[in-house]
Amino acid sequence: MRLVIIGGVAAGMSAAARARRLDKALEVVVLERGPAVSYGACGLPYYLSGRVKSLDELVVYTPEYFRRERNITVRTGAEVAAISHPQRQVALAGGERLHYDRLVIATGARPDRRAIEGAGLPHVFALHTLEDGRRLREFLDRQRPRRAAVIGAGYIGLEIADALRSSGLEVTVFESEPDVLGRQDRELTKSVQARLAAHRIELRLESRVGAIEPGRVAGVACDLVVLAAGVRPNVELAAEARVDLGRTGAIRVSERMETNLTGVYAAGDCVETVHLVTGGPIYLPLGTTANKMGRVAGANAAGARERFAGVVGTFIVQVCGLGLGMTGLSAVQARKEGFDPVSARIEARDRPRYFDGRPTTVELVADRRTRRLLGGAVIGEDGVAGRLNVIAAALGARIGVDQFEQLDLAYAPPFAPVWDPLLVAAQQLAKLLD
Amino acid sequence: MRLVIIGGVAAGMSAAARARRLDKALEVVVLERGPAVSYGACGLPYYLSGRVKSLDELVVYTPEYFRRERNITVRTGAEVAAISHPQRQVALAGGERLHYDRLVIATGARPDRRAIEGAGLPHVFALHTLEDGRRLREFLDRQRPRRAAVIGAGYIGLEIADALRSSGLEVTVFESEPDVLGRQDRELTKSVQARLAAHRIELRLESRVGAIEPGRVAGVACDLVVLAAGVRPNVELAAEARVDLGRTGAIRVSERMETNLTGVYAAGDCVETVHLVTGGPIYLPLGTTANKMGRVAGANAAGARERFAGVVGTFIVQVCGLGLGMTGLSAVQARKEGFDPVSARIEARDRPRYFDGRPTTVELVADRRTRRLLGGAVIGEDGVAGRLNVIAAALGARIGVDQFEQLDLAYAPPFAPVWDPLLVAAQQLAKLLD
Numbered sequence: 001m002r003l004v005i006i007g008g009v010a011a012g013m014s015a016a017a018r019a020r021r022l023d024k025a026l027e028v029v030v031l032e033r034g035p036a037v038s039y040g041a042c043g044l045p046y047y048l049s050g051r052v053k054s055l056d057e058l059v060v061y062t063p064e065y066f067r068r069e070r071n072i073t074v075r076t077g078a079e080v081a082a083i084s085h086p087q088r089q090v091a092l093a094g095g096e097r098l099h100y101d102r103l104v105i106a107t108g109a110r111p112d113r114r115a116i117e118g119a120g121l122p123h124v125f126a127l128h129t130l131e132d133g134r135r136l137r138e139f140l141d142r143q144r145p146r147r148a149a150v151i152g153a154g155y156i157g158l159e160i161a162d163a164l165r166s167s168g169l170e171v172t173v174f175e176s177e178p179d180v181l182g183r184q185d186r187e188l189t190k191s192v193q194a195r196l197a198a199h200r201i202e203l204r205l206e207s208r209v210g211a212i213e214p215g216r217v218a219g220v221a222c223d224l225v226v227l228a229a230g231v232r233p234n235v236e237l238a239a240e241a242r243v244d245l246g247r248t249g250a251i252r253v254s255e256r257m258e259t260n261l262t263g264v265y266a267a268g269d270c271v272e273t274v275h276l277v278t279g280g281p282i283y284l285p286l287g288t289t290a291n292k293m294g295r296v297a298g299a300n301a302a303g304a305r306e307r308f309a310g311v312v313g314t315f316i317v318q319v320c321g322l323g324l325g326m327t328g329l330s331a332v333q334a335r336k337e338g339f340d341p342v343s344a345r346i347e348a349r350d351r352p353r354y355f356d357g358r359p360t361t362v363e364l365v366a367d368r369r370t371r372r373l374l375g376g377a378v379i380g381e382d383g384v385a386g387r388l389n390v391i392a393a394a395l396g397a398r399i400g401v402d403q404f405e406q407l408d409l410a411y412a413p414p415f416a417p418v419w420d421p422l423l424v425a426a427q428q429l430a431k432l433l434d
Numbered sequence: 435m436r437l438v439i440i441g442g443v444a445a446g447m448s449a450a451a452r453a454r455r456l457d458k459a460l461e462v463v464v465l466e467r468g469p470a471v472s473y474g475a476c477g478l479p480y481y482l483s484g485r486v487k488s489l490d491e492l493v494v495y496t497p498e499y500f501r502r503e504r505n506i507t508v509r510t511g512a513e514v515a516a517i518s519h520p521q522r523q524v525a526l527a528g529g530e531r532l533h534y535d536r537l538v539i540a541t542g543a544r545p546d547r548r549a550i551e552g553a554g555l556p557h558v559f560a561l562h563t564l565e566d567g568r569r570l571r572e573f574l575d576r577q578r579p580r581r582a583a584v585i586g587a588g589y590i591g592l593e594i595a596d597a598l599r600s601s602g603l604e605v606t607v608f609e610s611e612p613d614v615l616g617r618q619d620r621e622l623t624k625s626v627q628a629r630l631a632a633h634r635i636e637l638r639l640e641s642r643v644g645a646i647e648p649g650r651v652a653g654v655a656c657d658l659v660v661l662a663a664g665v666r667p668n669v670e671l672a673a674e675a676r677v678d679l680g681r682t683g684a685i686r687v688s689e690r691m692e693t694n695l696t697g698v699y700a701a702g703d704c705v706e707t708v709h710l711v712t713g714g715p716i717y718l719p720l721g722t723t724a725n726k727m728g729r730v731a732g733a734n735a736a737g738a739r740e741r742f743a744g745v746v747g748t749f750i751v752q753v754c755g756l757g758l759g760m761t762g763l764s765a766v767q768a769r770k771e772g773f774d775p776v777s778a779r780i781e782a783r784d785r786p787r788y789f790d791g792r793p794t795t796v797e798l799v800a801d802r803r804t805r806r807l808l809g810g811a812v813i814g815e816d817g818v819a820g821r822l823n824v825i826a827a828a829l830g831a832r833i834g835v836d837q838f839e840q841l842d843l844a845y846a847p848p849f850a851p852v853w854d855p856l857l858v859a860a861q862q863l864a865k866l867l868d
Contacts (some may be wrong), residue, residue: 010852043788043847059789155846287852289846309840316844325844354477354491376557385849387819389841389856397831398842400484406743407823407830408710410750410759411475412589412723415819418444419722424821 001026003301004090004098006080006237007106008032010287011060011268012193014294015104017071018062019302026071029098031090033079035268036130037063042287044133045156049138049163055130064270067201083241085261089175102263102301105238105251109231109269109285116151116227118212124225145169145224148218151209155179155317157228158192161201162320164226169203172220176208176229181317181324183377184332187345191361191379199320217277231285233270248272248283255307257297264412265301267293274310276327277328277395278337285315312395313375316385323384327392328375331365340368348421350383358382362425364391364401371400371433376425383415387422401429435460436512437735438532440514440671441540442466443719444497445702447495448728449839451536451781452507453736455683460736460779461507465524467513467767468483470564471497477565479590482574484579489564504593517675526705536697538867539672539685540728543665543703543719561594570660579658583651585643587614589751591662592626595635596754597722597862598660605635606654610642610663613756615751615810618766618797621779625813626753627794633754665719667704682706682717689741699735708744711762711808711829712771718747746829747809750819757818761826767797773803778863783816789847792816796859798825805834805867807821810859817849821846821856835863 003019005012008030016028030037036059043058052058052176063074079093083105083271089097113119124135139145146169150161153175166172173196179189180203187204196203209218211420212225233250235243244260246252250272257265268284271293289311296308334341343365349357360380366373376391378384394404403424411418437453441448450464454571454608464471465725470493477492481859486492497508513527517539523531545560547553557579559570573579580603584595587609599605613623614637625636643652647658667684669677680686684706691699703719705727708769730742764792768863777799783791789836794814810825813819828838845852 040786040788040847040852042845042852043786046789046847052788054447108519286845288854289845291852292840299566308720309837312842314842314844316846316849317848318848323849327842327844353475354474354486383820385844386817386823389820389843389854390823390827392842393827394831396837397828397829397833403743403830406726408746408748408761408826409823410724410819411476411481411720411760412750412752412819413474413748414752415757417473418476418725420823422743 001103002099002102003028004100004103005030005104005106005166006090007108007268008037008074008076009041010290011106012104012106013038013292013303014098014291015106015267015298016066018295018298019070020070022304023302024301030072030074031078031080031092032074032076034129034131035076036065037074037076039130043084044127045145045159048132048137048160049166050335055133058130062294067336083237085241085264085319086246092260102299103265104297105259105264105266105270106268107234107237107270109229109233112230113227114230114421116209116212117225121212121214123223124212124227126227127156139224140167143223143399147222148224148227148229148233149174149220149222150227151217152181152227153203154228154230155315158317158319160226160228161196163197165201167225169224169410171199171245172222173203174207174209174219175203175205178206181329182328183326185330185377187363188324188326188377188379191322192324198199201286233283233285236269238266238270240384246272248282250283256300257293257308258300266298267297278312282311282313309396312392313389314392316388319320322381323409325384325388326375326377327388328373328395329365330375330377334365334367334374339374341365341374342368342429342432344425344432346421346425348424349417350380350421351415352413352417357417360384360421362385362387362421364425364429366401366429366433368433371402373399373401373404390422401433405430435535436533437462437536437538438534439538439540440524440806441542441702442471442508442510443475444541444724444865445728445731446538446540447472448725449540449701449732451504452729453733454504456733457736458739462506464500464506465512466508466510466528468563469510470499473507473564475562479593480563480596481567482571482594483600489567489594492564493527495686514671516673519675519698537699538731538735539677539693539698539700540702541671541704543667544699545661545788546664546666547661548587549642550646553661554795555648556659556685557644557657558646561590561663562665569750573658574601577657581656582658582660583608583654583656584660585651585660586638586661588616588662589749592638592751592753594660594662595630596644599633599635603658606656607635607637608641608643608652609639613642613762615760615762617764619764621797621812622758622811622813625756626758629754629756648664664719665703667717667719668706672704680706681717682715684717687748689743690734690739691727691742692734699731699797701731707742710744710746716745716747718745720749726798741868745825748822748826750822756813756815757812757816757824759818759824760809760811762807762829763799764809768799768801768808775799775808776802776866778859778862780855780859781845782858783851785849786847786851791851794818794821796821796855798859798863799864800835800867802867805836807833807835807838824856835860839855
């Protein structure tokens with residue numbers, strides 16, 4: 001019995017490791033077209049800024065480790081050219097064919113370079129793979145660029161802008177939408193813009209970049225361009241094998257991470273999942289989700305029965321020392337999804353005044369009729385992830401604002417004020433709902 | 435219509451402020467026997483250590499503020515001698531009588547000095563009120579004691595030990611139970627003991643102190659003793675007025691914070707509440723809970739209909755730089771409550787290795803049959819409150835380990851590893867339950 005996994009980064013290696021743990025007799029083969037597996041691409045901006053000294057630090061496990069310690073066959077430089085499900089075979093680019101009993105497709109995503117002319121120029125980079133990181137860092141070291149344009153103000157674009165600025169470059173960020181982080185939240189956008197401005201990073205909103213010239217982007221002089229305008233799922237291989245795609249354009253899977261083809265699973269940045277607040281499909285490629293999905297796909301491919309319920313859309317980013325976290329829906333998003341949203345936004349100290357409490361912002365969104373929480377955001381310098389995760393847990397458990405308001409949260413002066421900012425926001429929201 | 439509130443610290447002032455907000459016409463009178471209201475007693479250990487420079491910093495609002503800004507009459511130095519409910523009157527120690535239409539009893543608690551001989555000696559202190567803090571600090575400054583005995587290894591005892599040690603004293607902590615923090619958790623106790631030892635604080639467990647001698651406690655020389663062996667609810671006034679007590683010995687209240695006497699509410703450290711995991715009564719005097727209860731009591735006293743559901747027993751303390759948080763039940767406690775507990779304890783990095791991740795410990799406890807989460811603990815140097823609060827939210831929402839395992843928690847290298855320690859613990863626990 002052989003399990004073949006296409007792709008060896010987050011979802012692929014999670015699937016491999018889990019399948020191996022559950023079935024010691026299964027043959028597990030991972031085919032990765034790149035030179036490395038199991039690396040943390042999320043650390044790449046910190047390699048640019050110099051916080052991470054070597055790309056090796058981002059590699060969690062080597063192929064040798066998986067072979068030796070886990071009895072998992074990892075083949076790097078192994079590009080799959082086609083999947084033939086009737087024959088249960090994958091064809092490698094070199095012509096070799098490999099039989100599978102179960103297949104996990106974890107082909108990931110790639111930077112979206114569509115509709116940008118000049119994206120192939122030598123001073124234009126993306127930051128998606130270790131190799132991208134190596135190339136960009138070399139360019140920085142050798143060419144010493146002075147002005148950078150970052151295209152896209154999603155979390156990766158903002159992290160890259162921060163990293164380049166802290167390396168001394170002048171940075172302009174171009175975003176085609178009127179808001180950052182894909183959130184449709186004006187207040188959040190203002191917070192980011194102010195923070196960037198304080199670090200002399202210019203943010204140009206509603207500024208679609210159609211073409212990159214050798215020394216110029218949209219009229220701004222620059223000698224380095226980094227593309228961070230989102231990613232597209234790598235679905236071509238799957239689609240050619242008649243794996244169904246969903247309406248987001250990514251692979252559609254069941255709760256068990258199985259595609260429409262029996263025994264063929266898919267996980268990670270190439271699939272769509274369920275948004276637990278809206279109940280609808282969402283394409284939200286993130287490392288955490290990829291790992292969770294991979295784990296479930298691997299378990300089921302090894303004969304277990306597990307499910308991945310979906311996400312609430314939690315994500316967090318640090319921009320110039322400011323933590324920005326969001327989960328669920330913003331008020332604008334909630335209205336588009338058919339809810340009648342009410343939101344409260346408060347600023348409060350994250351610890352008592354006498355314990356150097358700093359301001360933190362919490363926004364909570366609830367549905368007027370059901371009083372169910374729909375989303376939230378936390379902005380601050382400390383404790384952002386923890387507070388955000390409480391909202392994420394509340395969304396996952398589908399609780400209402402009245403229950404949230406009475407959560408028994410921890411209090412001691414070194415950690416929080418007696419009324420945690422989360423509870424202050426919930427009180428405010430409950431008042432607006434009454 | 436007059437609302438009288440007995441006690442003006444956490445619960446009392448929360449009740450007053452909330453009642454005022456909901457009913458502008460209500461006369462609100464707070465009777466506080468001490469000289470100050472609305473102060474953060476939880477900051478007292480940090481006044482001892484010098485982090486808080488002045489006791490004034492611990493006072494959130496003055497009586498004048500409440501009078502001027504909130505139209506709340508605050509009388510300090512006003513000791514209530516009796517409540518006469520048939521007449522709806524309180525009698526002050528000086529003989530004055532005051533009519534009430536609604537009453538909130540927020541008489542708090544006092545240090546438990548029972549069964550300790552010599553507790554009245556001049557070098558013996560408690561740390562419960564601002565005045566206690568002032569006296570102890572004066573003693574430290576004038577007498578320059580060198581060796582301190584702290585009686586009780588609850589969170590206050592440990593905070594005091596830490597504060598005294600950081601002021602240069604030699605400190606021994608005596609605890610009558612075999613465990614610290616009232617938790618019946620050997621691993622937690624070991625962590626605390628190791629941390630204390632590293633800071634040269636001696637912890638003597640199973641060491642009941644029956645008597646304090648002038649220069650000696652249980653054979654250990656000392657020139658300062660601080661009592662921190664728990665508190666007792668101040669219920670005498672209520673009991674004499676025929677307010678029912680619960681089986682914990684504290685005042686019994688309904689979900690609306692009303693006592694058995696109509697129109698008489700009680701809140702804060704003098705009442706018992708419901709433990710949402712066991713469903714039974716619990717006496718757990720904490721500032722957060724007092725404030726929440728006071729808010730609900732004040733709302734209902736002002737004619738609203740609100741409820742306080744209960745607590746899950748969350749608390750957190752910092753000891754010598756180590757954060758220790760716990761919520762719900764430990765495995766030993768769960769077994770005593772009739773559950774069939776299974777627990778998993780893991781150590782993991784709180785951020786990626788390449789982002790200076792430090793070890794953090796997470797324990798989760800679930801019921802074998804229902805797989806419902808029953809409790810958890812988090813120990814570490816960073817992110818402890820946030821992770822603990824996620825467990826507290828999960829307990830509040832009564833979710834099971836399988837749902838917890840898939841919580842969509844935030845990930846970015848400055849905040850957390852891709853598999854948050856909470857999820858690692860949940861995976862481990864789910865495996866043990868299978």
